[in-house]
Amino acid sequence: ANTYTELKANTFAKENYGFAGWAKTSDATSGKYDDKERVKFSEAAITLYAVWKENPVITFNGNGGSTSSGETTTTQSMPYGVSTALNENPFTKAGSTFIGWHTSANGTYAQYKDKESISIYADKIFYAVWKDDIVLTFNANGGDGSDFTKTVAYDAASSSYKFTVPENTFTRAGYVFMGWGNHTNSTYVSYKAGESASASENKTLYAIWAKESVTVTFDPNTENGGSGTPFTENLLLNTTTLKYEGTLPANTFTNSNGNFVGWCRYKKPDS
Secondary structure, X not given: OOOOEEOOOOOOOOOOEEEEEEEOOOOOOOOOEOOXXXXXXXXXXXXXEEEEEEOOEEEEEOOOOEOOOOOOEEEEEOOOOXXXXXXXXXXXXXXXXXXXXXXXXXXXXXXXXXXXXXXXXXXXXXXXXXXXXXXXXXXXXXOEOOOXXXXXXXXXXXXXXXXXXXXXXXXXXXXXXXXXXXXXXXXOOOEOOOOEXXXXXXXXXXXXXXXXXXXXXXXOXXXXXXXXXOEEEEEEEEOOOOEEEOOOXXXXXXXXXXXXXXXOXXXXXXX
16 A cells, blocks of 8 residues: 555457556546556455456548459458557559558658557547559650650659659651750750650650761961861761860961961961
8 A cells, every 4th residue: 555566468359449548447437557566555355346447449541442353342350559550451442552541532742651569549440542653755856756755653763753764766867866955945965865764744855966076167267377278077976985086187378477286176376
C-alpha cells in the first residue's frame, strides 16, 4: 500500500478486441491505468478490470483504381492500438503509379506508405494516392521526321519521373544532331541521348542541331596591301570537342609591304 509498483503485464485476450488498459469498474469504457504502469494504491485490496476496445477496421479505397477482380475497396481488421503492417496495396490504375495512402480522397501525398506498420484506435478509410504518368514530346525542330512521344511512369523510390533519353530519329540535311533542349532556340544540350534523366511534368523537348561544317573565307586584306583572290575552306564539326576543326591552308596571297605572318579574324590596321 502507498508504494509505487509496476502492474503485471496483461495476459488476457478477447476475440476481435484489443486491450485498452485497466479500470476500477467493470463497466468502464476507457482505461485508467496502462499495461505495466507504475501505480500506487491506498486500498488494501483492489480489483482492476480489463477494458476492451473492438478492433478497428481499415477500409482501403482504390480512389480510381481497382483490384484484378474489379473490386474498388478492401478491408483489414487491425488489433486495437498495436503496431501492425498494412496489407499490401491490391489496386492498380491504368496510366498511374501508386505512392501510398491518404485519409482524404483528394490527398496528393502519401501519409502512409505501402505495408507501413501503424497503430490505430478507430475505424479508418484510406484512399490510394496516384501519380499520373507524364508524356514527353520530342520535336524535330527543323529536322525531317514526325514528332514522337515517350510516356514516363512515376518512380516512387526517387520521387521523380525517371527516364532514359531516347536516341534521335530525325534527320536534317547539312546538320548534326547534338541532343535535346527545352526550347526551340536552345543552344545548350539539356538531355543527351542514352543518359538517365528526370522530369516533373509533361513537356516538349526540341532537337538541337549544329551545322556539319562552317565556311571560312580567307581574304588577302587589300586594305593593307595584300593581293590575290579570296578563297574558302570548310571546317568540319568535331562532335566530341563541339568545335569546327581543320588544317589552315597555305597562304597564296602576296603583299609588297611586308611578309605574311599568319591569319587573323580582324583586319590589322596599318602600322
